[in-house]
Amino acid sequence: xxxxxxxxxxxxxNAGGYWGDDPYALRRQVxxxxxxxxxxxxxLAEITMSILQKQRQKDPKLGYAGDFVTQLAPLLKTCKDRGxxxxxxxxxxxxxxxxxxxxxxxxxxxVDLRVAIVEGDDIAERLPQLVKQPGCAMKNMETGEDFDGVxxxxxxxxxxxxxxxxxxxxxxxxxxxxxxxxxxxxITLAAMIHEFGWKADDYDKLSxxxxxxxxxxxxxQATGGNFxxxxxxxxxxxxxxxxxxxxxxxxxxxxKHPGSGGLVSVQTLREQLLYEMGHPQSYITPxxxxxxxxxxxxxxxxDRVRVSGVKGRPPxxxxxxxxxxxxxxxxxxxxxVSGPDARAKAEVFSKIMxxxxxxxxxxxxxxxxxxxxxxxxxDDSTHRALAPAHAAKEVLVRFGALxxxxxxxxxxxxxxxxxxxxxxSGVAVTGGAPSISDVxxxxxxxxxxxxxxxxxxxxxxxxxxxxxxxxxQSSELAWPKTGGSAEITVAPSDPHRLNPTATGKTRKLPLWxxxxxxxxxxxxxxxxxxIGRSPECYAWLRENVSxxxxxxxxxxxxxxxxxxxxxxxxxALNFLLEETLDGGGTMSLCIxxxxxxxxxxxxxxxxxxxxxLFASIDTLHAASNSEIFVTASFPGV
Numbered sequence: 001x002x003x004x005x006x007x008x009x010x011x012x013x014n015a016g017g018y019w020g021d022d023p024y025a026l027r028r029q030v031x032x033x034x035x036x037x038x039x040x041x042x043x044l045a046e047i048t049m050s051i052l053q054k055q056r057q058k059d060p061k062l063g064y065a066g067d068f069v070t071q072l073a074p075l076l077k078t079c080k081d082r083g084x085x086x087x088x089x090x091x092x093x094x095x096x097x098x099x100x101x102x103x104x105x106x107x108x109x110x111v112d113l114r115v116a117i118v119e120g121d122d123i124a125e126r127l128p129q130l131v132k133q134p135g136c137a138m139k140n141m142e143t144g145e146d147f148d149g150v151x152x153x154x155x156x157x158x159x160x161x162x163x164x165x166x167x168x169x170x171x172x173x174x175x176x177x178x179x180x181x182x183x184x185x186x187i188t189l190a191a192m193i194h195e196f197g198w199k200a201d202d203y204d205k206l207s208x209x210x211x212x213x214x215x216x217x218x219x220x221q222a223t224g225g226n227f228x229x230x231x232x233x234x235x236x237x238x239x240x241x242x243x244x245x246x247x248x249x250x251x252x253x254x255x256k257h258p259g260s261g262g263l264v265s266v267q268t269l270r271e272q273l274l275y276e277m278g279h280p281q282s283y284i285t286p287x288x289x290x291x292x293x294x295x296x297x298x299x300x301x302x303d304r305v306r307v308s309g310v311k312g313r314p315p316x317x318x319x320x321x322x323x324x325x326x327x328x329x330x331x332x333x334x335x336x337v338s339g340p341d342a343r344a345k346a347e348v349f350s351k352i353m354x355x356x357x358x359x360x361x362x363x364x365x366x367x368x369x370x371x372x373x374x375x376x377x378x379d380d381s382t383h384r385a386l387a388p389a390h391a392a393k394e395v396l397v398r399f400g401a402l403x404x405x406x407x408x409x410x411x412x413x414x415x416x417x418x419x420x421x422x423x424x425s426g427v428a429v430t431g432g433a434p435s436i437s438d439v440x441x442x443x444x445x446x447x448x449x450x451x452x453x454x455x456x457x458x459x460x461x462x463x464x465x466x467x468x469x470x471x472x473q474s475s476e477l478a479w480p481k482t483g484g485s486a487e488i489t490v491a492p493s494d495p496h497r498l499n500p501t502a503t504g505k506t507r508k509l510p511l512w513x514x515x516x517x518x519x520x521x522x523x524x525x526x527x528x529x530x531i532g533r534s535p536e537c538y539a540w541l542r543e544n545v546s547x548x549x550x551x552x553x554x555x556x557x558x559x560x561x562x563x564x565x566x567x568x569x570x571x572a573l574n575f576l577l578e579e580t581l582d583g584g585g586t587m588s589l590c591i592x593x594x595x596x597x598x599x600x601x602x603x604x605x606x607x608x609x610x611x612x613l614f615a616s617i618d619t620l621h622a623a624s625n626s627e628i629f630v631t632a633s634f635p636g637v
Contacts, residue, residue: 274529
């Protein structure tokens with residue numbers, strides 16, 4: 001390839017969607033049959049930053065995702081030999097320390113290594129001065145609350161950079177790019193910008209890169225993991241993590257290594273595209289605002305899906321800040337209660353627990369817990385009132401408490417094991433006194449992009465020169481002003497009309513008969529993407545599954561309002577359920593604090609569904625006679 005020539009295609013693979021993901025995914029991606037150009041690995045979540053910050057406070061050599069170095073150790077030479085570049089946010093709150101660990105690894109393996117670092121996102125120490133500047137009040141972007149009461153309790157504060165600093169880092173031809181808080185999509189988009197020479201205002205192309213990053217950022221969740229129709233996945237053994245085959249025009253193929261487990265289909269990608277979606281027409285990043293209602297998907301072979309048609313518009317001139325702050329303490333503990341009458345016994349234990357705790361706190365002169373919760377796992381802990389009535393054979397009773405003072409929870413943790421022999425019969429010990437953990441809450445805010453600029457540092461170690469040296473030092477990188485807006489003024493095009501077959505004979509069936517779904521979280525708001533199994537099914541869902549219906553269905557779970565957005569091109573509805581996750585993050589006492597089970601809860605909702613819709617579903621199990629298909633698929637209904 002001559003200088004300046006653009007490649008016709010590059011492959012970008014993902015090898016992890018969160019800290020704690022499959023530790024062998026990187027090995028399978030590096031050693032698989034397809035030749036890769038880049039691998040992106042996402043380690044960070046809002047709560048992860050505060051954990052890493054605590055590690056760095058104890059040891060200045062920590063504060064990054066050490067698992068990355070461990071996973072890379074046996075593969076470093078192979079990556080070099082195959083020319084695979086790695087881009088990751090494993091740097092956490094200490095990218096320099098992560099680079100030092102990589103240099104040490106390179107010396108041990110006798111490998112020349114060049115590492116670029118993107119830094120400048122950590123603004124925690126600057127906050128007291130920053131909040132005095134115009135436009136930096138740090139009001140909570142979701143609730144509008146003032147920042148004053150939070151400032152003294154800040155544990156970490158990081159700006160979300162986009163792809164542009166990573167592009168700058170790639171210009172120095174590193175083997176690895178280590179980032180702090182760069183957007184999940186940015187570490188994928190950057191490789192496409194760098195290789196294809198896209199400009200900062202090529203908004204449609206950039207939007208393709210954002211969609212590509214969103215699809216692969218959660219690893220195997222795009223290739224059959226966490227999939228509604230999990231029985232269609234032939235094997236979950238060695239699930240193939242996603243691989244992108246990207247073209248200069250922005251379009252790309254999503255696939256995986258041949259022979260690996262999992263599944264890549266239009267259906268699996270629709271679910272991932274709806275994951276953690278807000279307004280589908282405004283997927284906001286520092287690089288571009290992508291319109292997810294313009295995405296076109298097409299099956300392009302076994303385990304191959306083509307993505308194209310994505311439109312974008314200028315980003316705003318603001319950057320998001322993720323602040324983690326100390327917000328008290330919490331503890332969770334369990335008892336397992338056997339039958340008969342398991343639920344009735346469990347409820348008695350709950351009553352005893354909270355009565356004893358209240359009395360002992362009063363006696364000790366300690367403040368009451370801020371909130372408490374009992375969950376009956378095996379009965380209704382995830383879906384609560386939505387669970388059908390049944391006689392549980394056994395129940396794992398989960399007690400949770402959140403308090404401002406640790407001393408209040410010291411009382412809680414001592415009372416719980418004392419219940420074992422002082423209540424109803426048939427209790428099994430499940431661990432004794434629970435541990436107490438810090439509560440770290442999440443505070444999102446916006447600041448002008450010019451007050452937080454990225455920096456890029458490049459260093460290398462060579463076999464014939466064992467000490468790493470700085471080979472390049474860039475100045476601070478400024479974003480171009482765009483004046484972009486996230487406001488939506490035009491509704492998405494929706495060509496799907498209600499089919500006459502959707503008005504005939506009906507039968508009461510669960511929604512999963514004509515839909516699949518995916519749910520996620522952002523703070524205390526859960527999102528549920530409800531996806532029709534055909535355009536006709538989508539049109540029926542659009543006309544019959546309203547925000548009001550969803551609010552009523554989740555009445556025992558959702559305490560706030562429900563908003564509905566249509567995503568016609570994905571045959572989907574996206575519901576935002578506010579005040580649903582008990583505060584979200586580590587503040588939540590719920591067993592499902594991230595709302596992962598809520599999609600299945602909505603699919604359980606039974607409605608009078610027209611039998612004629614089943615003829616429109618493209619499935620190997622569908623019969624030409626819809627009534628036969630329903631009878632076979634839902635016996636007893």
